[in-house]
Amino acid sequence: MFGIAGFVFACGGGKGGGEVSAEALADGKDTFGKFCVACHGSTGNMALNGAKKFGESTLNLDERVAVITNGRNMMTPYKGILTEDQIKNVAAYTIELTKSAK
Ligand code: HEC
Numbered sequence: 001m002f003g004i005a006g007f008v009f010a011c012g013g014g015k016g017g018g019e020v021s022a023e024a025l026a027d028g029k030d031t032f033g034k035f036c037v038a039c040h041g042s043t044g045n046m047a048l049n050g051a052k053k054f055g056e057s058t059l060n061l062d063e064r065v066a067v068i069t070n071g072r073n074m075m076t077p078y079k080g081i082l083t084e085d086q087i088k089n090v091a092a093y094t095i096e097l098t099k100s101a102k
Pocket of ligand 1: 031035067091
């Protein structure tokens with residue numbers, strides 16, 4: 001499948017955090033659009049209800065997965081709502097939002 005050209009993700013680069021495929025990011029974007037935009041906004045910088053702007057986030061992938069899974073303050077826990085894969089993919093997508101906000 002060559003359908004997804006929107007995301008250029010450096011395969012094999014980075015700090016050993018594992019690779020994320022274009023398919024995974026597309027899935028994460030889909031999940032984000034359904035579950036996260038209400039508070040975080042489509043670019044991740046809306047910051048409603050005290051939501052953290054992803055452009056200012058310093059959390060790594062594992063830490064984001066933990067926040068999304070278990071929630072934090074006003075942030076809903078998504079354990080049981082999203083699968084582990086969906087959480088991982090949407091966390092990876094928020095990393096893209098952090099990068100693109102810079
Ligand atoms: C009900 C509103 C709401 C929804 C819906 C929501 N969030 Fe959040 N999110 C927040 C708030 C508020 C915070 C800040 C939590 C705190 O005070 O520590 C946050 C924090 C985060 C953080 C941590 C950022 C950082 O650097 O500390 C991540 C990652 C995150 N959200 C991802 C998501 C994802 C992915 C979704 C969709 C699956 C989502 N959120 C849906 C409100 C929301």
